[in-house]
Each structure stands twice: as structure tokens, then as C-alpha cells.
Amino acid sequence: MSNYAECRADLDNYLTARVPVIGLRTIEQPRALRMVREIATQARRSNLPFWIYTRATGLRDLRSNVTVQDDRSLTGAMEFAAAQFTGRAQATLVLVDPDDLDTDTPFTRHVAELARLADANAGSIVLITDKPIWSGLQRLGMSLKLDLPDAAEMYATIDSFLSDHHGVVPIAWTQDDARKAAEFLQGVTEGEAVNLMATLVAKGSVEQDDVLALARSKDRIFSDLAGLERVQLKNDDYTIGGLSNLRDWLGRKHELMHADLRGTGLRPPRGVLLVGVPGCGKSLSAKAIASQWQLPLYRLDMASIHGMYLGESEGRMRDALETADRVAPCVLWIDEIEKGLSGGHDTNGVQQRIIGQFLFWLQESDSRAFVVATANDVRGLPPELLRKGRFDELFFVDLPDPADRKEIIELYYERYVKQRPDPDEVERLVDLSDGFAGSDIEASLHEVGAEILLRGGATVLTPSFVRDTFANTSPFSRTNPEKIEEIRAWGRERAVPAGRSAQTAATPGATGTRRVVFMGD
The missing domain is CATH 1.10.8 (Helicase, Ruva Protein; domain 3)
Incomplete structure (x- = not known):
């Protein structure tokens, strides 16, 4: 069952149980309001009053959208609701994104009093917000979280959008193309997905190549990314010389990266850890992969993760990894990872907590964020990072033969x-x-x-x-x-x-340097 269906079922149950306060956390107000309207318009609730308040439109009837009163202030809406809760049973008030819900303020205490008044007459208050709700208010009821659309919901949105435009513009996508696009668009809101699809239609046709173009366009939605730096690839040739074993392996992972994995039990490729001699192509590999796979490249800047206050570093790391999930499909480049995750001088446990967060994300995330981590001094890496199953493979990049x-x-x-x-x-x-x-x-x-x-x-x-x-x-x-x-x-x-074979010869020049001048041809 999708998150939307689960959240809708829970909200339906809470309203049936007449829970006084129902907190609905989401960044997608339109999607949350559609859910509430679907529940309110059920035949068994046709006689129950539902009102909705927004700052832009004031207080309205949820079903008919008719304005209830001329006073469009939040205070006026709450006074109206208080009078209704006193005289009518099983009334529901929906407040959309009210301010100052996350702390103990006169407003949150006012809402709490209104909730107690509603509770006395089987009423309910639904709070739609993208912020946490003050604990003193939340303890009076229940909370829900409406996540972003999953692949199945996104496919339904794309399929519906394409159906509306069949016959309007040429559409070359198959069902498989639409499903692949749905997986690429995970991490964006329903509205953002529609905007991206509308951009494709606006150019006059929807071609098969637009599936990858859609993935590249997705990252334009995100700006000021927490802990992530967007690396703009130039028009240079990022071809890698040598490293044939690594290149062959990446070719197979490329196919898996774009494959339809539904029903297989498989997850997208997690990434690769490249260790070895400086200057042998480890960092270039990240750019080459992003260029050849036609995916955006993001660099996880470990220096920007570490903060001076308690808990700040862990919070930044969590935000960065959540953002990586949202911008996927992408290549996530972590250069010299040993400098960011080395726990050798960790005196307060911060490094260990950051390592734990990163390892948990590597293990559990199902997003198509392909990690390319590089390291020169592997002695500084935590041993658990090298365990099989964290990265898909650990390659050693040696001096070229x-x-x-x-x-x-x-x-x-x-x-x-x-x-x-x-x-x-x-x-x-x-x-x-x-x-x-x-x-x-x-x-x-x-x-x-x-x-x-x-x-x-x-x-x-x-x-x-x-x-x-x-x-x-x-x-x-x-x-x-x-x-x-x-x-x-x-x-x-x-x-x-990473190359054709492991190098076993002694390091060239171990006995000293040389300088040779050729005087002729």
C-alpha cells in the first residue's frame, strides 16, 4: 500500500474516532487537501460539517468552497469554530499551515483550548503543516506524515498526464518508459512532477530520450542544497584511460542503474569505493561516470558537514543524505572520504555518529544515488566501511601498467x-x-x-x-x-x-630520481 493510501486510511479512522487534534505533516498542501476532501465527501459523512481555513481565502465550507464569514482572520475562524463546536456534534475544522505551531505560544495554547472544546462534543481539528507541532498540543491527539509520492503514485500521475495529452502532441513513451520516468522522479512533489512533464509537452513532443532528459532536469528544482555541491560538468571529454576492470564493472552497473527493478527484490547500485595511488584517476572517475551516464553530479563536502555545536554535524549529515535521496538519480561524489570519516581523533563521539548515519544510509536507502567515494590513505577509514555490502565494490587504482x-x-x-x-x-x-x-x-x-x-x-x-x-x-x-x-x-x-591486473613490481624510481635530456632525435 502506498504512503498516500496508508495516510488516507489512518486519517479516515482518526476522523471516525473523533480524535480532537490530528496533525498532518507534509510539504504538499494540495495533495493533503485532496486527501481531506476525499474523506469529507464520502456518503456516510454527507451530513457532517467540514470547514477549512487558509490565509488567502479565509474560512470556507470544505465541500462547496462557499465562504462562511466575511472575517478572513485566523482569530475570526477560531471564534466561529468555537461557537460551532459548542452547538454542533462531529464538526471538523481544517487549519492549513498556521504559524507558530512548533513551540509553546499563546496561539498553540489557544488551539489546545479549542481542541478540548471540540473533544467535549466529538469535534476534530486537522492541522496541515510542514513543521513539527508543539508537544503539549500534539499529546491531545494523533499525528500523521504524508511522504512524497512513491514510484507507483508517481507512475499514476505521469500516466494520467500523458493520457490527457494523447492526440495533442506526439508521445513516444511506452509503459516501461513511463515507469522508468516515475522512478527517476521520486523525491519531487506531485506538483513538481507535473511541471516537469508539462515542460516536455511544451516543446511539441515527448520522445524516448526525454526519459533521461527528465532525470537531468529534475535537479534544477533543487537549489541551496544542504551539504551538497552541484558540480557543473563542462563539455570536456571525461574519457578515462586504463582502469579497464573498473570500466567493465561500471558498464554493468549502468544497465542496472536504469533497469526496472520492480518485483525483483533487487535494489539500485549503491556505489563504489576507489582507493589507491594519488593522481591515477579516482576523482576523474566520478566525473566520467556522471558524464557517461548522463546524470547530475553532486559532491558531498565533508568540511561543510562538521559544525561547532553539539548535534549540528549529525543534523547536517542527515540533511545532506536526505537531499541526495531527493535529487536521485544522480552520482554522489565523496572525495577523500577518509578525511571526513576518520574517527582517530574523535573525543566526543561525533565522528562515530556521522559514520553510523552514513553506513545506515548506504545499507537502507533505495534511491538511485550512486556513490563514488575516493580515498588515498585507507588506514584512516573505519573498518566497517570496507565490509562487503556497504559499497558494491572496493577497487584499487594502481599506477598504470x-x-x-x-x-x-x-x-x-x-x-x-x-x-x-x-x-x-x-x-x-x-x-x-x-x-x-x-x-x-x-x-x-x-x-x-x-x-x-x-x-x-x-x-x-x-x-x-x-x-x-x-x-x-x-x-x-x-x-x-x-x-x-x-x-x-x-x-x-x-x-x-581497477586496471587489467594487479601490479606486483617494485615501485619505479625507489632508488632515486632521474633527469634525462635528449639532444637529438
Whole structure:
């Protein structure tokens, strides 16, 4: 049963039981009001009075929408209700989004007194609000929460909307497309979903490609996201060189990410933890996944999560993860996760509570938020994060082997030098780049491209010039060989290799750095 159906059934029971105060928490007033009207218009309640008050329209009859009195103030509405509760049985007053319900104020005490008056004559007050209700008032009755539409409700909304526009514009969606769109739109309100669908219709047709376009458009609804930073992807090529095992695995997860999982017992992919050598493509992978999967990319900024007041950090983390569920489908990037979740210096338990929140979300959330977490120093990570079942897989990103270096060199050579390299020259560069991370190769070829631009064309591009640039680059593996070897030793034993095979050779350059100058071709 959907949340709407459950909430409607409970509200129906509470009104039948004449509960004096019924708090209905929701951010969707129109949907909540539709629910109340459905209950009020049942035949068995046709003789029972129902009134509704909003700031914009004052006090009206809920069924006929006829104005009850000229005084449109909340005080006037409550005075009218007090008189009715005294003289009529089983009357119901619906107050929509009244102010100051969450604290002990003269207004909430006034509502409490009105509720006691209603209780004496089997009356009820329904409070529709998106805020908590003061405990002293809430204890007089019952509370309900109307969640955002689930996939089944969203499908019904989309299907109804498309039915209304068949024959008006060409619609290429199948039922499967509509169901996929419904899953993509989970986390938005019913009204927001209708607005997005109307935007598709407004362009003159609804094509199959619009399913993914709908997912991309969804994130435009959200702004000022708690703890999340929207990463705007440029029009650059985010192709990853090497990491073939990781790329193959991601290809399979991509299919599952967009698959219809109803009735399978499966949940969408949760994500991947990438650990390994700095500069080998871990952070680039998050951008590449979002670009290739055509999903928005959000970065969970752990620095913004931590606050100075008790409970502030946990609250921010909870808000950030709830927001990630709402903006899904998306890629959620957590860069250098060990710096945000390391509990080594936790003296007040905050870090452990944040870790607990994150692990619970990883385990229980069914949203299509695909997490790409990266870590350089895995020793700082809590052991429970590495347990199978938290992330879908733990990959170790090592220094690229010769075959991967060849692929990376060809990729960046074409990007920055704007031409295909000579195959024999590529082999020489592969040898020269032993111990290079992908970022070292990119930096070297970026420098070559910059020199070509500054010197006025490709006349500067000689084999010796490119080789000199590579030879004079000191990669991190040579300046910090002990650190790199420590990282690699951990990864060989505890993670799946992201490249073609696990690296077992000693760290290149462990005996020192080198600098070579080629004088000729």
C-alpha cells in the first residue's frame, strides 16, 4: 500500500474516532487537501460539517468552497469554530499551515483550548503543516506524515498526464518508459512532477530520450542544497584511460542503474569505493561516470558537514543524505572520504555518529544515488566501511601498467597536441613514463600543448621535445616511493584491481630520481 493510501486510511479512522487534534505533516498542501476532501465527501459523512481555513481565502465550507464569514482572520475562524463546536456534534475544522505551531505560544495554547472544546462534543481539528507541532498540543491527539509520492503514485500521475495529452502532441513513451520516468522522479512533489512533464509537452513532443532528459532536469528544482555541491560538468571529454576492470564493472552497473527493478527484490547500485595511488584517476572517475551516464553530479563536502555545536554535524549529515535521496538519480561524489570519516581523533563521539548515519544510509536507502567515494590513505577509514555490502565494490587504482600508459598517452596526445602520435614514438613515451600516474602523463602532454601554442604552431613538436618533457617530469612515485609502495601493498591484498591486473613490481624510481635530456632525435 502506498504512503498516500496508508495516510488516507489512518486519517479516515482518526476522523471516525473523533480524535480532537490530528496533525498532518507534509510539504504538499494540495495533495493533503485532496486527501481531506476525499474523506469529507464520502456518503456516510454527507451530513457532517467540514470547514477549512487558509490565509488567502479565509474560512470556507470544505465541500462547496462557499465562504462562511466575511472575517478572513485566523482569530475570526477560531471564534466561529468555537461557537460551532459548542452547538454542533462531529464538526471538523481544517487549519492549513498556521504559524507558530512548533513551540509553546499563546496561539498553540489557544488551539489546545479549542481542541478540548471540540473533544467535549466529538469535534476534530486537522492541522496541515510542514513543521513539527508543539508537544503539549500534539499529546491531545494523533499525528500523521504524508511522504512524497512513491514510484507507483508517481507512475499514476505521469500516466494520467500523458493520457490527457494523447492526440495533442506526439508521445513516444511506452509503459516501461513511463515507469522508468516515475522512478527517476521520486523525491519531487506531485506538483513538481507535473511541471516537469508539462515542460516536455511544451516543446511539441515527448520522445524516448526525454526519459533521461527528465532525470537531468529534475535537479534544477533543487537549489541551496544542504551539504551538497552541484558540480557543473563542462563539455570536456571525461574519457578515462586504463582502469579497464573498473570500466567493465561500471558498464554493468549502468544497465542496472536504469533497469526496472520492480518485483525483483533487487535494489539500485549503491556505489563504489576507489582507493589507491594519488593522481591515477579516482576523482576523474566520478566525473566520467556522471558524464557517461548522463546524470547530475553532486559532491558531498565533508568540511561543510562538521559544525561547532553539539548535534549540528549529525543534523547536517542527515540533511545532506536526505537531499541526495531527493535529487536521485544522480552520482554522489565523496572525495577523500577518509578525511571526513576518520574517527582517530574523535573525543566526543561525533565522528562515530556521522559514520553510523552514513553506513545506515548506504545499507537502507533505495534511491538511485550512486556513490563514488575516493580515498588515498585507507588506514584512516573505519573498518566497517570496507565490509562487503556497504559499497558494491572496493577497487584499487594502481599506477598504470605499460598497456594502460599507452592508452592514456594516446588519449591526452590527441586532446592537447591535436594529432595522432606516431606508434613508435608512443612506445618510447611508454618506456619513459614508467612510474607515472595518469595525472603525470596528462601534465606532461598539457605542457607540450602549451609550448606548441606559445611558440606559434607545431614546428616545435619534435620527438626529442616531447621526450625531454617526459624525462624531466618527476612523478610522485619517485619523490615519495615509500609512501606509494605502502599504498600499493595494501591494495594488492584487500581490493579488486581497477586496471587489467594487479601490479606486483617494485615501485619505479625507489632508488632515486632521474633527469634525462635528449639532444637529438
